Each structure stands twice: as C-alpha cells, then as structure tokens.
Amino acid sequence: MSRQASIIIGLQAIIIVILFWFLVFVGKDEYEEANSEAEEGVETRTLIADNNSDNKGAATLILPTTSQLQSGIVTAKLQTTSHQSTTASFGTVEAIDGLVELRTRYLAALAEGNVVRTAIASAQQNVNRLTLLNLDDKNVSDRVLQEAEAALKNDQAKLAASATLANGIRDGMRQQWGTTLANMATQTATNNVLQQLLQYRTVLLKVTLPFDATPSKNTLLLVTAMGAQGQAIKAQLISDAPQSDSTIQGKTYFYQAPANNLRVGMRVTANLDAPSKAVTGVIVPHVAVVWYANQAWVYQKMAAEKQGEDKFIRRLISTEIEIENMQPNGWFNTTGFNASDELVIRGAQLLLSEELKYQIKNENED
Secondary structure, three states, X not given: OOHHHHHHHHHHHHHHHHHHHHHHHXXXXXXXXXXXXXXXXXXXXXXXXXXXXXXXXXXXXXXXXXXXXXXXXXXXXXXXXXEXXXXXXXXXXXXXXXXXXXXXXXXXXXXXXXXXXXXXXXXXXXXXXXXXXXXXXXXXXXXXXXXXXXXXXXXXXXXXXXXXXXXXXXXXXXXXXXXXHHHHHOOOOOOHHHHHHHOOOEEEEEEEEOOOOOOOOOOOEEEEEOOOOOOOEEEEEEEEOOOOOOOOOOEEEEEEEEOOOOOOOOEEEEEEEOXXXXXXXXXXXHHHOEEEOOEEEEXXXXXXXXXXXXXXXXXXXXXXXXXXXXXXXXXXXXXXXXXXXXXXXXXXXXXXXXXXXXXXXXXXXX
C-alpha cells in the first residue's frame, strides 16, 4: 500500500472517532431526558393520606392488611383504669443509732435512780430508828444521828441529779426525734414499733412533703429506693419530724417501712395519695410511644374507607402522669382516648419513618 493511501485511511479513522464522540456528547442530554420521563411515568404509591379534622391527629397513613403483616405491626386495645392523684416527694432512710444511744442513757439514769430510791428508803428507816434512840435518854449520840441524816440527804441529792439527767435526755430525744418516738424510747417496756426498728424488721424514713400536704394514718405512702427497679413499698406514718431536710423545702415526717431492700442512708422517692377522688382514664403503654420533635406520639389504628386497609393516625399524648407500678406501665391520659382504642405497640417507629420519608420526598419535588 502506498504512503498516500495510508495517510487517507488514517484521516478517515480519526474523523470516525471524532464523529462518534460528537454523537455521544450530543445525545447525552436527550438520553437523560428520556430516562427521566420514563421514571416519572412509573407511578409511586404514597402511604400518606389526607388528614382531616375528624382524624384528630397530625398525620394519617393508609396501609393494606398484607403490608401490616409483612411489617410486623402489632396493635393493642386500651383499657379503662382509675388513678389516684399523688403528691411526689423525697426522703431518706434514717439511722436510729442516736435514738438507741439516748434510750440506753435514759434507761441507765432511771435504773440509777431506782437504786438511789432503795438506798433512800433504807437511810430514812435508819434515821427514824436513830432519832427514837437519841430521844430515849440519848442512847445514840447526836453525832451518829447527824451522820445518818447527812447520808440520807446525800442519797436524796443523787436521786434529784439522776432525775435531772433522765429528764434532760428525754428532752433531747424530743428535740431530735419528736414526742412520739421519744415517748416510745422512754418506756421501760419496748413499744412494738420501736421493737421492729431495733430488730431491723423495719426502717425509719424521714420524708419531706409539700407544705400543703396533710398526711394521716389512713393516707397511703409508697416509697421506692432511687434507681431501684421493683414494686413500691408501703410506709406507715409515725409522727411529725422536728428537724427539716437541708436539701428540700417542706414539712418532714417520720414513717416506718419494711426493711426489704432499704438501707440506712438511701434516698427514696415518695408518693402520697392525695385526698381528692380517683380519676378515670387510660394508660398509654410505653411501648406504643414514639418521640418526635421533643413530643410523645402514638399511632392509633382505625378502619379505612376501603376494605382490606386501615388508617394509622399519629396523635399527641400527655406525659404529665407516668404510671410505673401497674401493668401495663405508661402514661396516664384522661382525655383524647377511650377504652378499646387500638394503638400500635410494635412498628410505630417504622410508621414514623415512612411518614417522614414521604414528607422529605414532597419537599424535594417542590
């Protein structure tokens, strides 16, 4: 092949390559446009439905029954329950070693006084006998009689000092532990309440309640150790506490509660039943709640207009009252929900994700 023919073939090859890339560049926009039109032609079904005022919710989703089963969505019906309003506060498990020490000192002072009384009785008899002998022709000298009288007065002074000590100890107990506990501790026969405290069958609680609270023997107080998981413990009122809690403002009271898992020095939460009547409502289970925008929401299941589908309405709940000592535990609501309302207890987070996904897609289309 001649050199001139080779040059011509080479130029033709270069021209072909240039034309190929030109066609690719020019047809790129038309290809993408056609592809976009094809995608737009594919119908994408949204789960979001129009949310009307009858739904009483923030958003409504429509799901076929088959989709619910595939997604593992489970619902449960609410039940009517009553709730006694309570006053929440705090308390501490008190050590009673100080009370025990004062009780021991007081009883020791009483015992010493009893010993001195016996000595006084004997000394008084001795003085009486010596007086008669002294009057009978001085059968006993005046000096002996004076010494006996001095011994009697000395014993009487000891008795007075012992009584003063006992009274001082009792007054100190009243200042620190209140009149009721002080009276229990100063009895010779151990009181049943004090006996249980001494044997560690029960513990002493000092609970701080609001100034407007009026506890009584018939008012139920439930206490739970802070951070502990378990059923609340019933506590029984003993008396007012004369000393306040430096960390909490309010009136202090002494309560007695079974020892169980309570230990000296523990902080406890206390819930005192309010004197008002019980309120009727429903408990929204914790497992039904999803948090969005710092608010608590649930999805309520309702029948849809089309057979084989259900509506799931996202609704706001109240979180003012939390119930933890009942089953199911959750949030107590007095309005907005009725017994037999169905709430999603499994799959609520999935519904929220679907709802937010379609909201983001609509914003992008705008």
